[in-house]
Every structure is written in C-alpha cells, then in structure tokens.
Amino acid sequence: MKEVLKSFNDAVAGIQDGAVILAGGFGLCGIPENSIKALRETGVKNLTVISNNCGVDDWGLGLLLENKQIKKMIASYVGENKRFEQQVLSGELEVELIPQGTLAERIRAGGAGIPAFYTPAGVGTPVAEGKEVRVFDGKEYLLETAITADYSLIRAYKGDRYGNLLYRKTAQNFNPLMAAAATTTIAEVEHIVEPGEIPPEHIHTPGIYVDMLIEGKQEKRIERKTVAQR
Numbered sequence: 001m002k003e004v005l006k007s008f009n010d011a012v013a014g015i016q017d018g019a020v021i022l023a024g025g026f027g028l029c030g031i032p033e034n035s036i037k038a039l040r041e042t043g044v045k046n047l048t049v050i051s052n053n054c055g056v057d058d059w060g061l062g063l064l065l066e067n068k069q070i071k072k073m074i075a076s077y078v079g080e081n082k083r084f085e086q087q088v089l090s091g092e093l094e095v096e097l098i099p100q101g102t103l104a105e106r107i108r109a110g111g112a113g114i115p116a117f118y119t120p121a122g123v124g125t126p127v128a129e130g131k132e133v134r135v136f137d138g139k140e141y142l143l144e145t146a147i148t149a150d151y152s153l154i155r156a157y158k159g160d161r162y163g164n165l166l167y168r169k170t171a172q173n174f175n176p177l178m179a180a181a182a183t184t185t186i187a188e189v190e191h192i193v194e195p196g197e198i199p200p201e202h203i204h205t206p207g208i209y210v211d212m213l214i215e216g217k218q219e220k221r222i223e224r225k226t227v228a229q230r
Contacts, residue, residue, distance in 0.1 A: 111180025
C-alpha cells in the first residue's frame with residue numbers, strides 16, 4: 001500500500017530550496033493545482049520547474065512565479081503569462097524553451113532509463129546551439145538528453161491504494177510521462193479507491209512509479225471560456 005496523505009502541505013513538505021520539479025498538465029488541464037498552492041505556501045526558492053507551460057498569471061505555476069519561487073523554467077510554451085515575460089526580460093527568471101515533442105520524449109526517456117536520443121526537431125534553429133548533430137540517411141538530427149527530476153507533481157482522476165492511476169480524457173497529457181521520471185512522485189487524485197476498483201487494462205500509471213497519494217477537489221479552471229453565439 002502507498003502512503004495516503006491527509007494534507008497537501010504534508011505532501012510537499014519534503015521539497016527543499018533548489019529542487020527540480022516536474023509538474024504535470026497542459027495549459028490548465030490536468031494540473032496538480034492543490035499541490036502547487038501548497039508549494040507556494042512553503043516559500044521554497046530557487047526551483048527548477050519542468051512543465052509544458054507555466055500556468056497563467058493567477059493560477060497554476062503562475063502562483064509560484066508571482067511568489068518568485070522559480071529560478072529556471074523548462075517548457076515548450078509560455079504565451080499566456082505576462083508575469084513570466086516580465087521576469088525573463090528583467091533577468092529574474094532563466095528559461096529553456098524546448099519543442100513540445102522533444103520535451104515529451106526527453107521526459108519519457110528519463111523515465112525509461114534512456115540517457116539520450118536523436119531528433120530532427122530544432123535542426124538549424126537556436127535550439128541546436130551547442131548540441132551534437134549527426135546525419136542518418138542524409139538527414140541531420142540533434143542529440144537530446146533525457147530529463148529527470150527530484151519530484152513529480154502529477155494529477156490523476158482515480159488512484160487505488162497501491163498507487164495505480166487512471167487519468168480522465170485529455171488530463172492524461174504529460175502526467176504519465178512525468179510520473180515515471182522523478183525520484184519521488186506525488187499523485188494528486190480526485191478519488192482514492194480500493195485495489196481492484198480500477199480494471200487492470202484501464203491503469204495508465206502503474207503504482208511502481210508512485211510514492212505518495214493525496215485526494216483533493218480541484219477547481220478545474222478554464223483558460224479561455226468560449227460559448228456559442230445564439
């Protein structure tokens with residue numbers, strides 16, 4: 001059985017200054033929002049955060065930016081956060097932008113124990129600076145290294161007490177990859193169920209990758225709400 005925590009503050013209590021954190025989600029979909037809020041309350045500093053994007057100004061990882069807790073952001077998209085732009089331009093925040101597919105594969109490789117791989121994405125662009133280039137079948141490829149972290153903060157729909165996780169629809173996004181690529185994985189789930197309640201063929205993340213579980217209700221904000229005109 002995995003450790004089931006009662007408090008989000010307890011869940012992130014072990015995260016120290018300078019930690020490297022993988023944060024699941026895509027936009028505001030499937031983000032570990034309660035874990036992020038608790039991390040903000042700890043006040044830990046100089047974090048390196050790896051995520052598809054950095055939330056928005058007042059939600060998700062944007063809360064850590066607001067509190068100036070992030071030293072470096074590794075992401076594929078940052079266009080929804082004005083505070084992010086301001087901190088980069090002022091030199092307060094270091095950023096590494098990675099093509100989205102490359103980011104996903106670097107994280108997947110980290111979880112699979114693969115140290116590096118070649119990809120054509122980024123050849124001939126600033127992404128290629130300082131990286132090894134090889135030619136396969138007449139085409140240039142960049143060597144990209146795997147990504148791992150100290151902690152993964154992920155979000156799932158259901159988790160059983162063995163740590164097996166099921167994600168709901170597009171909230172699956174980066175979460176399964178990140179669950180496998182960290183020393184310690186903290187899973188924020190909407191529902192904790194008993195072993196056997198998740199059919200084996202429906203398990204997206206096996207419990208072997210999960211260290212702690214915590215159940216919480218998510219606000220599930222929408223970045224841009226659009227309704228049909230009648």
